[in-house]
Amino acid sequence: MSHALPITVILNPAAGRGRVGRMAAQIEAALRQAAGERPLVFLHTRAPGDAVELARQAPAGGRVVAVGGDGTVHEVIRGIAHGGKSLGVVPIGSGNDFARMAGLRGLGLAESLRVALGDKARPFDLGEVNGEAFGASVGIGFDAQVAHKALSAPTFLRGMPRYLYSIFGVLRELNLPELVLEAEGKVLFQGRALLSALMNARTYGGGIPISPGAAPDDGLLSVVVAGEFSRLGVLGILPRLLAGKHLGHPRVREFSGRAFTVRFDRATPAHADGELVQAQSTYEVRVHPKALAVAVP
């Protein structure tokens, strides 16, 4: 089948701790081979935020392939949202929760390149937080604070030790904001809250099953709120969270819906698809049912 439109491939050389950069020539050669006659345009990001603009400038109605982790995918989604373009993902990152949601994990490089270029696309729900698109997740509160803390962790700490350092750093200063969660003018939750996760995917943070009941194409967001927790309470709930057994906890609540207002008594840090966003005191979060076409096997 021949396509007139070139496929735009956006590579983040920094993703996967530089693995994309090291493998770029190999990935491009393999993509060219898999694409056959179809024209490809390769673009490399040079800084955070670049992929949004590059994706926005890609031809209308065409395929944009993100090569990198969740941050790269997030930026490409922001750039193609509501533009009639479809998304291909070659997941080379450390978390890859979007790829997990779309059923793209464990494909192997050759297969994932073939899928990312292929004609088979499936519509997924597209999230929106304060006017910006997201694909898999929004987290507000403790999880975003931990991500923020990790930015200033000593460079020799990696992986789990880095997380633990950040978790204990945030716990030391724990001071929960007052949250009001509303949907359709009704208050669903009011009180001090550790975190709120507004999810299209089941997992965030590299496979943490925060919303085991979420479905990425049901036209709904799954919202998980962890209410008032003490420092010790946080340490107690974390293992249950990692096992996906936290929803039975009396101070963990779950909601589902199309649009939510999340209001705090102060600016509270948030992330979208794992990327920190400007801290606000109000977040308007909604879902556009099946508004994002993603190439799937």
Ligand SMILES: Nc1ncnc2c1ncn2[C@@H]1O[C@H](COP(=O)(O)OP(=O)(O)OP(=O)(O)O)[C@@H](O)[C@H]1O
């Ligand atoms: N050329 C670049 N140099 C440095 N950072 C970049 C560049 N281009 C993009 N970025 C930033 O790199 C960050 C990490 O990218 P990404 O999340 O895709 O990889 P990762 O962290 O390895 O994967 P994951 O999020 O799945 O753990 C993103 O915040 C993105 O904005």
